[in-house]
Amino acid sequence: MVKTHRREMSVASAITALALVLAVAAPGYFSGENLGDLFMASLPVLLVAIGMTLVVVTGEIDISVGSTFAICGVAAGILSKSGVPVWLASAAACLLGAVFGSLNGALVAYLGIPSIVVTLATMTALRDGLRWATEGAWVQDLPPAFQWLGLTQTEFPFVAAIVTVMLTSAFAWGLGHVAAGRAIYATGSNPRAARLAGLNTSAVKWMVFTVLGALTGLAAVLNAVRFNQIPSNAGIGLEMKVIASVVVGGASVAGGTGRVMGTVLGVVLLAAVGPALTFLGVSAYWERAIQGGIILVAIAAEGIRHPAYRRLASAAASARAQA
Amino acid sequence: MSWRQRWFPNGEWVLLVVLAGEILFFSAVAPGFFTLGNFFEMTRFSVELGLLAVALTPVIVAGGIDLSVGSMMGLAAVSFGAGYHAWHLALPLAAACAVLVGCAGGALNALLIAKLELPALIVTLGTFSLFRGVAEGMTQGAVNYTGFPSSFLFLGQGYLGGVIPTQLPVFGLIVAAYVVLLHRSVIGRALYAIGFTAQGARYAAIPVARRIGLVYLLSGLVASIAAIIYIAHLGQARSDAGTGYELDAITAVVLGGTSVFGGRGTIWGTLLGLFALAVLQTGLHGARSVAEKELQVKNSQVAVLCGAILAGSLIVAGTNVWLLRAVGAGSRGSDGHPSPAAPRRTVIAVMPKAKGDPYFVSCRAGAEEAARELDVDLVWDGPTSLDAAKQNELVENWITRKVDAIAVAVENRAGISTVLRKARERGIHVLTWDADAEPDARDFFVNQATAEGIANALTGEASRLLGGKGEFAIITGALSAANQNEWIAFIKKRLEDTHVGLKLVTIRPSDDDRDKAFAETQTLLKVYPSVKLMMAISAPAVPGSAEAVRQAGRKDVSVIGLSLPNINKPYVHDGVVQTVVLWNTRDLGYLAVYASALVTGNKLAPGARALQAGRLGQIEVRNREIILGAPMLFNRSNIDRFDF
Structure with a gap:
């Protein structure tokens, strides 16, 4: 377990260390209200990151998720404003996300264009398209049933949590134990071998992009309904947060490795640090430096068993001994 | 072959x-x-990006990536500025200091990636935050080092022999060095081998770790040189230098045929990619x-x-x-x-700070109204998001097109002034609006409200709502946003001078993102339960903050701020948001175009005390500043009368 899940262990120990510091210095962090707020705030990143894990495991990447996120949110808003029931509008937004995802996937899988190039183009095109369509205006005057999907403010987080936990466990289990999940690993670790073994690797790639798009749409809806108006510039920089969580969680961008559990830990670490620093009274101006440092420490801990690290450590120890 | x-x-x-x-x-x-002039201007704007792209090529050829180069530019820029101004070093020493920081950052990446064999993407993602964060921490986001000697600024703004931008030969030299390194040396061959297969390269007796370490060290070094040129070009050193450059540079490299999986790519491919993007x-x-x-x-x-x-x-x-x-x-x-x-008509070119921002979209409506009324041609163009370098580029573009008047909402005071002066030398009338450039770089400044006026209005409202005594917190835009930092400085001053009972407990960033303002406010309400007022000074932050207060059910907390009426209407009517401070943006756009037209028609002389601006009537002019009026306070009684 320790050997095969080294990155997960390393990130988990960083989270534990952070939690210990908080338990001593700012116990208020663990109030139910705060944890609930944190969960709701990181929900979009979590859902998109799960989809992104699949894409990254196949050896591809998608940086257009932020733009898709913005469009799906606005689409859900416009639809329910025009009288469509809110659940139908939400479903349509997820579908729209899936359409954008499958467009990316088709260009990558069937035309062989590198995914970074494809999604860079769709990121710009979708974002600018939305800007022209809305001219920066927000979607306002939404029907009252839109906020909280017609539920109450206290009910909605439970529903969102149930949906998220079910989806997360389904993907975590399915990726390792279902044939389609194994096909994703096979495609990522050696596409040629996978193909020769009879797998339709193009279909696998197309599918993971489509799933990512649908999850992005769902994330956009679950985020949008927490408010009573929808900004047209949502999700700027979302792709960076998501990819950071995925790679910190142990997925390799070269493909073939990565687990949903690791991604969840990556999301937790990155989402927990920012508010934690506020609770600890750290000035906002130093926050980014500390966040960067924590990422480096969390992944460098993995290198502890590396010979070069031992040399460094022993050099440091001897320096201390001399001093 | x-x-x-x-x-x-x-x-x-x-x-x-x-x-x-x-x-x-x-x-x-x-x-x-x-034209030759346009070609050289284009290359001038591409030098910093080009340096990063060229330095990234061998990194990517060797199968790695370096996302930290843009942040390193910010850190090196701040080190340079601090070295020159705070530690009073001579210019070459300050430059050496910046380069040293660049090498140190590069060495950190090299150590983690080459020695500890950690994945390059995550390491540089970490240093991406770390470098930018240290730069922000050192300057508290706000310090802007300017006032460099003109001999130094010549490096970024001058012309060799009157035609060739000074930085171009520097760029050429570094490119030549990289061509030799990658295409004409044993090390270069080794990098391709490593990119194809690191394991194989190891068996072929290539010192893989040392070679990989070298390219990351060099990319830190080149990023710091790019930072020095950037400072000379824009005349200022701030912690946000080079934001987002890493993605543009990687785009140029990838467009130039370099494979992101390593083993393929050339320097001239990168240059072609760079110029294809720049020309486009x-x-x-x-x-x-x-x-x-x-x-x-x-x-x-x-x-x-x-x-x-x-x-x-x-x-x-x-x-x-x-x-x-x-x-x-x-x-x-x-x-x-x-x-x-088409026949020649008066062309007035107006630049917002950012095109998609609802604030500037509403200014545009007023600008178009004035253009229709006066029967002039309006060119409305600007960066899609806040970007000082892009503003300079556009002004150059307009000079080449010979428009009649240019009106700019300035993002970077020191940086744009040089190019605005150039426009005036070519006989183009220059105005600024929303935010000013150096006074000698423009004919008039259309001043919507002074920073001090805004700060006083905000603190006045805070004092009124808190009854003269209590704690409040500020949610700002980005930590390094110049406008917001100026307001914060005046707010702090005002607190010391007049409203001594008020206490500012903390300042949090929202990065102009509604959802981030929401989350920050949620945390603040828990960490500082005694805070009774949120002052949000970025347009999307006010509704974000208000929604957090409403969902927390904290009826004892008021929200005020600087924002647009439309997005705050629901909260103002609910009583969550008490007051929104702003000027009439539509009138601002109207006045900017109206004044530009008057100046172009020689109907507004530098000594004027007042002007007649169409439907706005008589407008006061003070010391070449056209004053729109005091900031407006939107509240429940009047907010429905405005639609922007």
């Missing part, structure tokens, strides 16, 4: 065709595009202004055209098979775009 495979191993010749196509297309469409961007601005001016088409048609060309050239990068289609997209575009021929 044929000459084609020898010189263009990754099909870079495709880019040459695209580049030639772009140049032909834009020369036909945009007047003044195909410069050309599109020219083409777009022409389209809006004479063809009276909506943005959307040009957008489709741009999209087609951009998508076309991006696809080219992916694979050679797509060459024909991409060129086809380019030529199809030109068919639907007849070259213009």
Whole structure:
């Protein structure tokens, strides 16, 4: 377990260390209200990151998720404003996300264009398209049933949590134990071998992009309904947060490795640090430096068993001994 | 090996065709595009990005990536500025200090990636935050080092022999060094081998760790040189230097045929990719202004055209098979775009800080109203998001196009002043609006409200709502946003002088993102339960903050701020938001164009005390500043009368 899940262990120990510091210095962090707020705030990143894990495991990447996120949110808003029931509008937004995802996937899988190039183009095109369509205006005057999907403010987080936990466990289990999940690993670790073994690797790639798009749409809806108006510039920089969580969680961008559990830990670490620093009274101006440092420490801990690290450590120890 | 495979191993010749196509297309469409002056200006704007792209090429060839180069520019810039101003070092020493910081940062990346064999993407993602964060921490986001001697600024703004931008030879030298390193040395061959297979390279007795370490060290070094040129170019050193440059640089490298999986790529491919992007961007601005001016088409048609060309050239990068289609997209575009021929009318070019921002969208409505009333042509163009360098680029573009008047909402005071002075020398009338440049770089400044006026209005409202005593917190935009930092400085001053009972407990960033303002406010309410007022000073932050207060059920907390009426109406009516401070943005756009037209028609002399601005009536002019009036306070009683 320790050997095969080294990155997960390393990130988990960083989270534990952070939690210990908080338990001593700012116990208020663990109030139910705060944890609930944190969960709701990181929900979009979590859902998109799960989809992104699949894409990254196949050896591809998608940086257009932020733009898709913005469009799906606005689409859900416009639809329910025009009288469509809110659940139908939400479903349509997820579908729209899936359409954008499958467009990316088709260009990558069937035309062989590198995914970074494809999604860079769709990121710009979708974002600018939305800007022209809305001219920066927000979607306002939404029907009252839109906020909280017609539920109450206290009910909605439970529903969102149930949906998220079910989806997360389904993907975590399915990726390792279902044939389609194994096909994703096979495609990522050696596409040629996978193909020769009879797998339709193009279909696998197309599918993971489509799933990512649908999850992005769902994330956009679950985020949008927490408010009573929808900004047209949502999700700027979302792709960076998501990819950071995925790679910190142990997925390799070269493909073939990565687990949903690791991604969840990556999301937790990155989402927990920012508010934690506020609770600890750290000035906002130093926050980014500390966040960067924590990422480096969390992944460098993995290198502890590396010979070069031992040399460094022993050099440091001897320096201390001399001093 | 044929000459084609020898010189263009990754099909870079495709880019040459695209580049030639772009140049032909834009020369036909945009007047003044195909001139030597324009060419040199374009290269000047590409130097910093070009340096990063060139330094990234061997990194990516060796199968790695460095996302930290843009942040390193910020850190090196701040080190340079601090070295010169705070530690009073001589210029060469300050530069050495910046370069040293660059090398140290590069060495940190090299240590973690080459020695500890950690994945480059995550390491540089970490240092991406770390470098930028240290730069922000050192300067508290707000310090802006300016006032460098003109001999230094010559490096970024001057011309050798009157024509060649000074930084161009520096760029040439570094490119030459990299060409030798990658294509003419044993080390270069080793990098390709490592990119193909690191394991294989190891068996071939290549010192893999040392070679990989070298390219990261060099990329830190080159990023710091880029930072020094950036400072000389814009005349200021701030912690946000080079934000987002890493993505643009990687785009140029990838477009230039370098494989992100390593083992393939050339320096000249990167240069071609860089220029293909630079020409496209410069050309599109020219083409777009022409389209809006004479063809009276909506943005959307040009957008489709741009999209087609951009998508076309991006696809080219992916694979050679797509060459024909991409060129086809380019030529199809030109068919639907007849070259213009219209009689000469007064052209007023107005630049917002950011085009998509609702604030500037509402200014635009007023600007168009004034242009219709006065029967002049309005060119409305600007960066899509806050970007000082892009503003300079656009002004250069407008100088080349010889517009009659330029009105700029300035993002970077020191940086844009040089180019605005150049515009005035060429006989173009220059105004600033929303935010000012150096006074000698413009004819008039259309002043919507002074920073002090805004700060006083905000603190006055806070004091009134808190009853003169209590704690409050500020949610700002980005930590390094110049406008917001100026307001914060005046707010702090006002607290010391007048409202001593008020206490500012903390300042949190929202990065102009509604959802982040929401989350920050949620945390603040828990950490500082005694805070009774949130002051949000970025347009999307006010509704974000208000929603957090409402959902927390904290009826004892008020929200005020600087924002737009429309997005706050629900909260003002609910009583969550008490007051929104702003000026009438539509009037601001109207006045900017009206004043520009008056100056162009020589109806507004520098000594004027007042002007008649159409429907706004008599407007006061004080010391070459056209004053729109005091900031307005929107509250429940009047907010419904405004729609922007």
